[in-house]
Amino acid sequence: MADREAWLLVGAVVVLVGLGAAVVAADDAGSDIDATIEGWTPDVDDPREGDAPEEPGIATLDQQEYGSVQEAVDSAEAGDTVVLEGQFEEQITVETSDLTLEAADTADSERDTAGALIDGGGEGTVLEVTAANVTVDGVWIRETGPDRSAEDAGIYVNGSGVTLSDVRITKATFGVWISEATDVTVENATIAGREAVGESQRGNGIHLDRANGAQLQDNEITVVRDGIYFSWSEGVTATGNTMWDLRYGVHYMYSNDNHLEGNVAFDNDVGFALMVSENLTITNNVAVNNDGPSGQGILVKDVDDTTIRDNAVVANRNGLYVYNAHGNNLTGNLILENEIGVQFTAGSSDELVVENSFIGNDQPAHAPTTAQIAWNDTERGNYWSDARPVDLDNDGTSDTRYQPAGAVEAVIYDHPQAAIFAESPAFDAVRMAESSFPVIESPGVVDHRPLTEPPADDWRQYYENHNN
Template sequence: MSRLPSVEGLVSARAAFLAAAVVLAVVLGGVVAAAGAGGAGGDDVGTDGEPVVDPPTYDPDRPTESGTARVLRDGSEIGTYDDLSAAVDAAGPGDAVELSGVFEADREVVVDEPGVTIRAASTHGALIDGGGAGTVIDVRAPNATVEGVWIDDTGENLESRDSAVYLTENASGTTLSELYLTDAAFGVWVNGADRVTIADSRIEGTKAPRFANRGNGINLWETTGTEVRDTEITDVRDGIYYSWASNVEATGNTMWDLRYGVHYMYSDDNRLADNVAFENDVGYALMVSESIELVNNTAVANRGESGHGILLKEIDHTVVRDNDLVANDNGVYLYNAQDNEVRGNLLYANGVGVHHSAGTEGTAVAGNGFVNNDEQVLTTTRELVAWNGTDRGNYWSDARVADTDGDGVSDARHRPAGAAERLVQEHPAAAVFADSPAFDAIRLVESRFPAVESAGVIDHRPLASPAHDVEPYRPYAAAVDTAAEYDDEPGDEHHQ
């Protein structure tokens, strides 16, 4: 039996398409005329400025007593100091410097012996006040540890890399844990050191009004084998910034009120898992990199200048899997991205579920849940893009499902971005009729008759039922302003 449609079916399909097109032309003509005539509009109702997601808070008692530093060797005290730099200078390889109280750092605290530990006697019971000048702790030797210390008020010179903790290329194997870094230009700057661990900390930046006047929470440059985990970051430019960093694993971090929660540049073979980014300009901005694994992360209410949950700009061979993307301007933005996988993600209540743009090719999109996005897919392609071929496809909350054999897959294909959506894109005034019978006729023909093709995106095997639970996210979806303007040229120049 021939797999081609019958002549009668082909004629019927074309006739139905033409009939729908005629109706649509009449409707569209009326829309254009109405738009030309203008109309009265009501006052827009804005949001009240309240946060969509309650950020984690931390407000420890600030130490007040004068600082005391005990230098310990093999567990025995070898000296006591009231000057922190003097205490660290006195420490030899493997020694520990135990702190309590407040230290005024009148110069950089330099660690230049291997294996030195600087730790608070009680977590955040020791405060190092940088006095608003320069870097506070400069680690220049391997296998150091800085633990449980509160560091406040670094310098603000971004060109000088003023940081709470700065690691030179000789500081490989250093561990930074349970730190509280406040009013910091850069929280931690890793400058060529490998196998660094940053864990269980909180970083609060300078709160400068412009992102360009802030440093990054964690700045990773030319590092490999580094781990960043369970750290809270806010009020900086980018939460975790990667430049020429590879084999870095970032897990369990929480980032909010930033330009980008995570920002990759020229950084390959990295893993990002179980992180949360909310109320940033962009949750996870991946640029000019490849072979990244982005798994089980959450992006909620990232609705800034660009407003992407996940941005893939010039990203290749990357896996985006099992992430929850809720109430962002764009859930996923693909920009000149090649040969990536987008699987098993929840895209719920975003302005656009997936924005497929500018030379993006070879994307496998399957097993995702597209639920109640204002626009499920937005694309600029002039070709017909099939996301999953004969594989099981995605769940679409607005799809017409006909699962006659009960295999969980609809018998009818779905066009989330077809002729009707393109007409709205090219003639925005037609959006008011997006749910009209004329538009529905176009969509019906495209879904039922393979002979009728137009540029856009097609899901050959849409799923019949959802695989994701949206209930935990309903309050966030209800709290955001659904009016969104989309950035067609994502990049740093938009976020000064």
């Protein structure tokens, strides 16, 4: 570090003499960014709200009425539909295949009302489905037991081909637990845990345990530990889900060949945590204001051969944090207003980082290294709002390189008190020297073909509409 700091001091003096005028005259590429991302939230309902039915529950099967869901289910045969209305207080096990449990007037009900509520009374799992091809539609599940080790869940699924549609699960330890079942669908569900329970004692919203081929669509999850948790689960597609006030919005562990698209994670510790997995496809997701103790928009830890494309990573402590990851493609992402745009560490290698838009980050990139590394070997690099591109041939790429993580950034990272000099003429001059003179090989990241315009053309929406 002493050698790097010495280079910085000497370089600043030398370059200031030769380039002082150029520094003063150069345009500030980020000068039109004069706002901060505050209070951004998508349009979501609070799943904890809603009026519970007060009348005693009635379960109807073939025009026969039962006062207990379990009695109706035990009387049903494959292909039957049990219609539920009112409030039930019981735990239920479904062992009949091809059965439908449906709340009354599901098609006409609003999400803040309920045709049927099953209250577990704070004991165990409320609804356990062990049979195949069961459908649960429009039912409100409430008050599971508190025991994480017993896997107390609103709905526990151990049957393949099960569909959970428009269910609401509240005051639950785990929302939905899917164990060793294939091709399960969870769609349009709202899931909330218990605010009074500490985060470390909560379960997950949707917990996948060796649950291959699941489809998770348009669910809203809050006040649990992790929104969607993957363990040894493959071939799962998760689209359109919204997760907030959690530890991790989505958490992959030992789960390969999965697809995550169009999801939103905001106001969590970490938006999307990708760990110890490979061949994931992470596209068109949004991670905003994830600024807890870890504070990452997208965490990529021990992950290989994964595509992370066209995501918006906005106002997190670290936009992308890449740790011991190899052979991944990070392309077309918007990385906006984070404390650190992207951080690579712990031997990450062979990463392709191109066509990304780095805008308004306090520090665009950080990569602790004693060498100079390039993330892209393509004809086009990334857009950096702090760069000063020179495009003499008008091909959209700069004729001068840009070093987003060089000597200045290393000093500021290791000595935060130096941040007050980040925009000083001396530091600016060092950055210009690193970009302009290939003979100056300071350690850090270099982009040989920075872009003159950001590929992400919708980045201003995050300033203009704080309530989305």
